[in-house]
Amino acid sequence: MALKILSVNDEQDLEILLTQYFRRKIKKGEYEFSFAHNGLEALRMMLAQPDFDIILSDINMPEMDGLTLLTKINEMRNPALKCIIVSAYGDMENIRIAMNSGAFDFTTKQINLEDLDRTIQKAAEQIAFIKNAQKEHSQLKLIQSDLHIAREIQETILSKEFEPFPEENTFEIYASMRAAEYVGGDFYDFFKIDHERMGFVIADVSGKGVPAAIYMATSRTVIKAIAMSENSPAVCMEKANEILCQESVNDMFVTAFYGILNISTGSIIYSNAGHNPPILLMKKDASVSSIPLTTDLILGAMPHIKYHEKMIQLTPGDSLFLYTDGLTEARNGNKELFGKKRLEDICSRSMDASPKEIIDQVTHAVTEFEKGKEQSDDITLMAIRYNR
Numbered sequence: 001m002a003l004k005i006l007s008v009n010d011e012q013d014l015e016i017l018l019t020q021y022f023r024r025k026i027k028k029g030e031y032e033f034s035f036a037h038n039g040l041e042a043l044r045m046m047l048a049q050p051d052f053d054i055i056l057s058d059i060n061m062p063e064m065d066g067l068t069l070l071t072k073i074n075e076m077r078n079p080a081l082k083c084i085i086v087s088a089y090g091d092m093e094n095i096r097i098a099m100n101s102g103a104f105d106f107t108t109k110q111i112n113l114e115d116l117d118r119t120i121q122k123a124a125e126q127i128a129f130i131k132n133a134q135k136e137h138s139q140l141k142l143i144q145s146d147l148h149i150a151r152e153i154q155e156t157i158l159s160k161e162f163e164p165f166p167e168e169n170t171f172e173i174y175a176s177m178r179a180a181e182y183v184g185g186d187f188y189d190f191f192k193i194d195h196e197r198m199g200f201v202i203a204d205v206s207g208k209g210v211p212a213a214i215y216m217a218t219s220r221t222v223i224k225a226i227a228m229s230e231n232s233p234a235v236c237m238e239k240a241n242e243i244l245c246q247e248s249v250n251d252m253f254v255t256a257f258y259g260i261l262n263i264s265t266g267s268i269i270y271s272n273a274g275h276n277p278p279i280l281l282m283k284k285d286a287s288v289s290s291i292p293l294t295t296d297l298i299l300g301a302m303p304h305i306k307y308h309e310k311m312i313q314l315t316p317g318d319s320l321f322l323y324t325d326g327l328t329e330a331r332n333g334n335k336e337l338f339g340k341k342r343l344e345d346i347c348s349r350s351m352d353a354s355p356k357e358i359i360d361q362v363t364h365a366v367t368e369f370e371k372g373k374e375q376s377d378d379i380t381l382m383a384i385r386y387n388r
Helices: 012-021 023-027 039-048 066-075 092-100 113-157 209-227 233-247 339-348 355-370
Strands: 003-008 031-036 054-058 082-088 105-109 171-178 186-194 197-205 254-262 267-273 279-282 287-290 310-313 319-323 379-386
Touching (some): 003 012, 003 039, 031 039, 039 054, 054 066, 054 113, 113 209, 209 233, 233 254, 279 339, 339 355
Parallel strands (some): 003 031, 003 054, 054 082
Antiparallel strands (some): 171 379, 319 379
16 A cells, blocks of 8 residues: 655756655555645645644745644544644744644755655554554454443343243342453353242353353353253253264363253252352251262263262252352462352352352352453353242
């Protein structure tokens, strides 16, 4: 692309001098000159053709002088547009005013064209740098806009209606996901399998950001599609693992806990694919403990893996609290971990709390613990309370 230069000077000889001296660069397409004879004419040309790179302007001209033109150029707020002032050698006061008003550089009459060429080249380097920065800024704004849209899409994916059985009051469920970046790799889901069973899952994709979010959407879709027709959590994990092993890119994987709650009996059968064990809050004896692991491998890492399942029994008033490791691995300013002990302490004080209240209390506690420190990992929480 040619460097577009607008020469503003009421001396006709300068037009001939510039086109003659720079004829080779003009012929090669390196420079492209336009000419105006006063500031007013130059301003009209700049409005009609806003892609000039350099304004080479005399100071003393009729109708509109160079200093006034420089003021008008500043009002355009285009950092990639550079102005080089031309004035008599003895007119240092006006040159000084021009430089203080934002002129890029100056040259004095009689113009040393070799020196002018060096000045133009120096301006061209800065213009190229600024234009590249502007391009990168535009790209970043576009990416930021795309991320905002991606976040909105991800938020619509995660269930927000916490009544899969609106006609039942035998249990309550609530969940939340707080991404460390615009979008996250954690997810939760719950869904009605039949008139008395609800499937629920919490999972954590390796990594963060857009790649994790894409793999999160794939994992959620795969697990839910299989779960809707598969009665065994273990078999669901096995089938999901086979598909995710085929879809895995850059060695991504996902930890997941999938359970099926029988809303009539309070029994939960579950399979744990390398995920943090949920915490059981037992109302009868006010105890808090992690449920037994099935000691199974993460999803998407290795095909042909056998998964297992276990069962727990909820009694009226019991709650199950599920979380991703972004919670227990949250750090404060002293680099201390939030840890499982703090979590269990909160749970032990929340025996009579609803699922939403439990999650609100845990969220508040970890926020206070971090004390404004940047969140390093996604934090996803789910709580289920059995009432019957």
